[in-house]
Amino acid sequence: MNLFSASHTFPRNQRLFLLMLGLIIGGWWLTPSCQSSRLGKLPAEVDYNLHIRPILSDNCYTCHGPDANKREAGLRLDTEEGAFSLLEDSQEKYALVPGQPEASILYHRIVDTDPTRVMPPPESNLSLSEREIALLEKWIAQGAKWKKHWSFNVPEKPAVPEVGEAWGQNEIDGFILARLQEADMEPNPEADKERLLKRLSFDLTGLPPTIELQDKFLTDESPNAYESMVDEMLASPHFGERMAIHWLDVARYADSHGYQDDGLRTMWPWRDWVIHAFNQNYPYDKFVRMQLAGDLFDDPNEEELLATGFNRNHKITQEGGVIDEEYRVEYVTDRTNTFGKAFLAMTLECAKCHDHKYDPISQKDYFSTFAFFNQVPEKGLYGTIDAAYADPPRMEITPEMVEQTLSFINMKDSMPVSVMIMADSTEKRPNHVLIRGNYDAHGEEVDPATPHAILAFDTTRFAPNRLGLANWLLDKENPLASRVFVNRLWQEIFGQGIVKTSGDFGMQGDLPTHLDLLDWLSVDFIENDWDIKRLVKLMVMSATYRQQAHTSQDKLSVDPENLFFASARRNRLGAETIRDHVLASSGLLNPEIGGPSVKPYQPEGLWEAATSGRGSLMNYKQDHGDDLYRRGMYVFIKRTVPPPSMLMFDASNRDQCEVRRLQTNTPLQALVIMNDPHVLEAARVLAETLLLDKKLSLDEQIEQAFRRIVCRYPKAAEKQILKDFFAQELNTLSQDEEQAGIVLEVGEKARNKELEPATVAALMRTVHMIYNLEESITKT
Numbered sequence: 001m002n003l004f005s006a007s008h009t010f011p012r013n014q015r016l017f018l019l020m021l022g023l024i025i026g027g028w029w030l031t032p033s034c035q036s037s038r039l040g041k042l043p044a045e046v047d048y049n050l051h052i053r054p055i056l057s058d059n060c061y062t063c064h065g066p067d068a069n070k071r072e073a074g075l076r077l078d079t080e081e082g083a084f085s086l087l088e089d090s091q092e093k094y095a096l097v098p099g100q101p102e103a104s105i106l107y108h109r110i111v112d113t114d115p116t117r118v119m120p121p122p123e124s125n126l127s128l129s130e131r132e133i134a135l136l137e138k139w140i141a142q143g144a145k146w147k148k149h150w151s152f153n154v155p156e157k158p159a160v161p162e163v164g165e166a167w168g169q170n171e172i173d174g175f176i177l178a179r180l181q182e183a184d185m186e187p188n189p190e191a192d193k194e195r196l197l198k199r200l201s202f203d204l205t206g207l208p209p210t211i212e213l214q215d216k217f218l219t220d221e222s223p224n225a226y227e228s229m230v231d232e233m234l235a236s237p238h239f240g241e242r243m244a245i246h247w248l249d250v251a252r253y254a255d256s257h258g259y260q261d262d263g264l265r266t267m268w269p270w271r272d273w274v275i276h277a278f279n280q281n282y283p284y285d286k287f288v289r290m291q292l293a294g295d296l297f298d299d300p301n302e303e304e305l306l307a308t309g310f311n312r313n314h315k316i317t318q319e320g321g322v323i324d325e326e327y328r329v330e331y332v333t334d335r336t337n338t339f340g341k342a343f344l345a346m347t348l349e350c351a352k353c354h355d356h357k358y359d360p361i362s363q364k365d366y367f368s369t370f371a372f373f374n375q376v377p378e379k380g381l382y383g384t385i386d387a388a389y390a391d392p393p394r395m396e397i398t399p400e401m402v403e404q405t406l407s408f409i410n411m412k413d414s415m416p417v418s419v420m421i422m423a424d425s426t427e428k429r430p431n432h433v434l435i436r437g438n439y440d441a442h443g444e445e446v447d448p449a450t451p452h453a454i455l456a457f458d459t460t461r462f463a464p465n466r467l468g469l470a471n472w473l474l475d476k477e478n479p480l481a482s483r484v485f486v487n488r489l490w491q492e493i494f495g496q497g498i499v500k501t502s503g504d505f506g507m508q509g510d511l512p513t514h515l516d517l518l519d520w521l522s523v524d525f526i527e528n529d530w531d532i533k534r535l536v537k538l539m540v541m542s543a544t545y546r547q548q549a550h551t552s553q554d555k556l557s558v559d560p561e562n563l564f565f566a567s568a569r570r571n572r573l574g575a576e577t578i579r580d581h582v583l584a585s586s587g588l589l590n591p592e593i594g595g596p597s598v599k600p601y602q603p604e605g606l607w608e609a610a611t612s613g614r615g616s617l618m619n620y621k622q623d624h625g626d627d628l629y630r631r632g633m634y635v636f637i638k639r640t641v642p643p644p645s646m647l648m649f650d651a652s653n654r655d656q657c658e659v660r661r662l663q664t665n666t667p668l669q670a671l672v673i674m675n676d677p678h679v680l681e682a683a684r685v686l687a688e689t690l691l692l693d694k695k696l697s698l699d700e701q702i703e704q705a706f707r708r709i710v711c712r713y714p715k716a717a718e719k720q721i722l723k724d725f726f727a728q729e730l731n732t733l734s735q736d737e738e739q740a741g742i743v744l745e746v747g748e749k750a751r752n753k754e755l756e757p758a759t760v761a762a763l764m765r766t767v768h769m770i771y772n773l774e775e776s777i778t779k780t
């Protein structure tokens with residue numbers, strides 16, 4: 001109700017009093033001190049990268065940024081030279097005059113109240129907040145100090161902060177604790193051994209710790225017990241599998257070509273190589289060079305050729321009637337975009353049709369980078385009938401090559417396997433800027449080169465081919481290669497990158513929460529020969545990693561996203577890992593490493609409904625036996641119909657390079673855990689296993705199931721709930737043997753008919769209940 005309306009029951013004199021009071025309060029609200037309060041406390045020193053560039057990028061770069069075709073009034077605000085130059089339509093007027101906001105045209109235009117003059121213009125649907133205006137004014141008054149975008153500066157190794165605390169385990173903790181102290185926050189204490197082991201096991205192997213491993217760690221009281229466990233897991237062959245899952249997303253690995261026909265491809269030997277490379281701890285620079293340019297090495301061996309399959313993982317059309325050159329250009333585009341996102345964390349694709357609107361990447365830069373990948377003798381249309389459409393570069397892998405140089409490939413058949421690899425044509429294909437990105441609109445001819453803003457491509461040092469590109473990427477003067485990988489590894493271990501936008505280190509990406517830490521790790525990574533296992537160990541050995549995951553309301557109010565790492569993050573397991581956890585904890589998992597992809601249980605009709613009626617993958621033919629129980633990373637990925645149970649948990653369909661999976665929460669996820677045949681079968685098999693051990697009491701059966709699945713001892717109250725549930729189910733199923741039989745008829749693993757059906761079904765449902773706990777599929 002309006003206090004000053006005529007209908008209000010206050011007497012007239014009281015209304016006048018309240019009106020006067022309102023005016024007084026209103027006047028007070030507009031005083032400078034209150035304005036400052038409304039704006040929030042401005043930083044003592046306004047920083048260009050931290051405070052100003054985001055404002056300009058979000059509000060100004062569309063019309064005054066890198067894209068010359070869209071630039072208005074000749075004003076460019078994304079470069080120092082442009083921002084401080086004389087305005088082209090003015091006499092002795094400048095957009096920015098250091099130290100003088102009143103003389104800076106930019107300042108006058110952002111505070112102008114005339115809708116025909118104010119910037120950004122109203123029709124842009126953009127506007128600056130009072131705080132943003134105040135920051136710009138203060139920055140100009142302080143001298144308008146310009147800085148190069150943080151990610152384009154070559155990282156230097158900063159000194160580790162001395163925080164005078166006994167909390168830290170290594171250098172990482174010094175940086176984290178210094179930031180926490182600035183925010184008047186304290187880190188969490190170390191997690192208990194059970195939760196710490198579960199976290200470590202899933203992060204380093206992607207599998208739950210066995211009960212034997214849990215007992216070993218819980219009873220080891222030596223000071224190096226945790227480090228010994230870290231070393232054991234880094235040495236496990238499953239480490240390579242865990243690391244490869246993320247790289248398969250980056251490399252857009254799949255078992256089908258994509259597009260409408262979505263026919264079969266055989267790239268799994270390349271996947272076996274990735275696992276092998278991580279297990280052998282190939283230095284990151286070697287790992288990258290082999291994938292980008294192994295075919296250009298002096299006298300390359302079969303392994304170096306196989307590694308180049310990275311650049312042939314893109315989608316390929318098999319549809320008749322397509323324009324061959326149009327799709328060939330699409331494949332080169334995919335390789336270029338993947339290079340930018342995977343290795344540079346730059347959105348190169350935004351510069352295909354015009355100059356990038358936010359980052360200093362011109363369209364010429366884009367097609368100069370495109371040129372490195374434009375020499376492959378491939379067709380746009382790949383068919384199985386016309387042999388002319390089948391000399392893309394390939395290698396035949398024979399069993400003999402596998403007893404010799406390719407022993408890491410799990411080859412099950414005696415027939416050779418054909419895998420796509422990279423090779424350049426003997427005749428040089430001319431490279432042009434494609435006007436508006438159209439495949440047939442050739443503009444200026446360009447030579448292979450890279451964006452100058454990152455690092456100029458010096459042809460006296462780098463050959464104008466993919467090997468030269470790889471050497472440019474891994475050069476000590478390149479500011480991005482190490483930072484990008486370190487950040488993504490941090491993301492995999494800690495749940496979120498130091499730069500949250502792990503695929504975008506450009507102007508529109510998030511700022512690093514701990515740039516000094518990112519730079520220290522990046523330089524340290526290079527100084528230690530790009531050693532991936534060493535970097536992983538450094539991260540998981542830190543006190544930051546080993547913190548408890550619970551948090552407080554005080555911490556949530558200060559840092560709701562846990563950007564300061566004042567606690568460990570609670571993260572749901574990845575899609576493949578949830579499947580692996582279910583299989584491993586039940587004893588069903590086939591731990592075989594590598595080999596052809598497998599087709600487990602899947603709802604009927606999915607492939608058939610999505611097929612064009614052509615191609616080699618019209619019908620889904622489920623595998624049987626041990627192949628049903630392979631790890632999630634070996635499940636067949638058909639791009640048009642990805643594995644549904646994994647897709648529900650945010651797995652990538654591998655259409656394009658992905659460096660960070662989204663995490664969604666939907667009711668469908670609960671339905672998967674409740675109804676997926678693998679989960680139900682796992683619950684049955686585990687129940688049978690527990691019942692076959694006649695020495696186990698019900699208490700011990702439930703305890704073992706809980707420890708296998710949740711990876712800790714159950715609390716007394718939790719155990720009692722599960723015992724009561726078992727008793728309830730046993731009572732119900734004992735009175736309906738037919739229903740008990742129906743409950744047990746799930747999965748292809750043979751039932752043990754010697755066990756009493758009602759008891760097995762009741763324990764199966766109890767185990768299934770444990771699988772459905774949120775904690776079961778969460779790292780805590």
